[in-house]
Structures are given as structure tokens and as C-alpha cells.
Amino acid sequence: MKSAVEQARMASVRACPHCGSVRFVKDGHANGRQRFRCRETGCARTFNALTGTPLARLHMPEKHLENARLMAAGLSVRVTAERLGVSVPTAFKWRHRFLQAPLNQQPGTLSGLVETDETYILESFKGQRGGLPRPPKKRGTPGRTRGLGPDQIPVLVAREREMKGTLTARIPTRSAASIAPVLAGRVVPDAVLVSDSAKAYRKVAKALNVSLMQVPANAKHKTQGTLHINNANAYCSRLDGWLDRFHGVATKNIPNYLAWHRIIDREGNGLSAKRFLEAAIG
Ligand SMILES: [Zn+2]
Incomplete structure (x- = not known):
């Protein structure tokens, strides 16, 4: 069928x-x-x-719509495998094949007030055998440092305040050299970047040749008027909360999970299996 x-x-x-x-x-x-x-x-x-398309050579096409439905619901690979009647490795393979096209589905342009923020995902070598840069640690072990640290992988979130278009990307560091290339060619010339007080954003705005508004570090001014990054901030919270269910994701797969969450967040309650499958076909 x-x-x-x-x-x-x-x-x-x-x-x-x-x-x-x-x-x-x-x-x-x-x-x-x-x-x-x-x-x-x-x-x-x-x-x-x-x-x-990325789904070209996958077997059991009759189960693809159901896989899309389970992914739209954000279910674990184990539950997905069980419901589909396939092995866990197959469900895992499908998950990432279904995310191959969404991986590159980012907003083509970002306009108006573009709020930026970063969130962090704990570095994980889950599923990787051998060649680890350090001894593996047990799942759920807190990082050496909280917040910023060498084992926290930064993720950039840029969200349009009006249109709600959202770009999410894993970045190597919080520096302008890491952030500017991700936003270049997407932030339109008359857009205004809104960021926290990090110096990097001054360089980013300069590199992109766009205006910049920065929220002062002083917390009590954070929500005054239009000068806030509440929308980007809220997106980070939703992303963090959604990722919790996976109990850590392999660092190399972070872009896939970001792409997955972009679809879920964008479509909200209107996300159907059909819509998810369309995104997967690309
Ligand atoms: Zn031909």
C-alpha cells in the first residue's frame, strides 16, 4: 500500500x-x-x-507514513521500533534517513527583528565505538562544567519576531567567526539583529552589514519595550525540553535533532504524518 x-x-x-x-x-x-x-x-x-530522495532505497515503504507519524510525535527509537515491528537499528536508520532532507531546510531569509540566542547540548559520544577523545562516561552524568564549558556544544538560535521563521545550527564556538557565516546570506539587509550583550554580535552585525540592538546585561531591563530576546529564549527552552526525552544525543547527530525539532516547532499541533513525510522526502 x-x-x-x-x-x-x-x-x-x-x-x-x-x-x-x-x-x-x-x-x-x-x-x-x-x-x-x-x-x-x-x-x-x-x-x-x-x-x-533520501527515502529512495528504504525498504517497507508501507511503513513510512507510520514512521513519520511516530516521528511527528517525537517518540523514542525503542517505542518506534516496537510500533513499526522493525528492529531498533532499522528504526534508528530510518529516523536519520528521514532527517536527511530536513537537515537543510532552514529559513531562506530572516527579516524584521531577528532575535538571537544560544543554548547548549552536552557533548556525547553515544553510540560511537573506539577512538573516543576521552574515556566514555555514563549516560546522564553531568558535564565537568555547568553552562559554558568544553563539553557543552553551542547551538545558535535565530528567530524572526514577526514571521517566526527560525534557524537553528550547531556552532563550533560562540565567536563572531562561528556565528556570522551561519547567518550570512539569510539575514536581509534591512533586518535588525537583537542579541544579548555578547561582544561577538557587534562583529557579527558588522560582518553582515545589518543593524544591531543589544539587551543590556542588567537583567531588570531585559523585557522592556522591543529590546528583548524573549522569543529566541523561549525557543531555546522548548528545544531543551524536547531534547530531554532522548537522554543525550550523539554530538555528531545534533544537526539532525535540530532539524527534527524545527519541523515540530514550526508546524505545532497541525503537524501530521503526511506533512512530516513530505519534509522527509524533501
Ligand atoms: Zn534516462
């Missing part, structure tokens, strides 16, 4: 994804999917509606 998304996608197949030719025919089924064959001499290759 094909999902509605896949059916819609099948109807939209207009050319061979290998050579671009419009001369192709239906050619049976493979892995439960309609197969097409290119009629172009010199190509003659087969493809399906998902060829060229």
Missing part, C-alpha cells in the same frame, strides 16, 4: 531522474513501488517516484 504522499509524488513523475528524458514507461513493481524505465537509448535505467 502506497502512502498518499507517495501516490501524489508518483503522479508528478515527469522525467527520468538519471538523464532528464521524458520518454519513460511503467515497468512493474520493485520493493512495493511502481517502477519506471527510461526509454532513452544510452540510459534505459529504472527509477521510482522516490529516486533521488
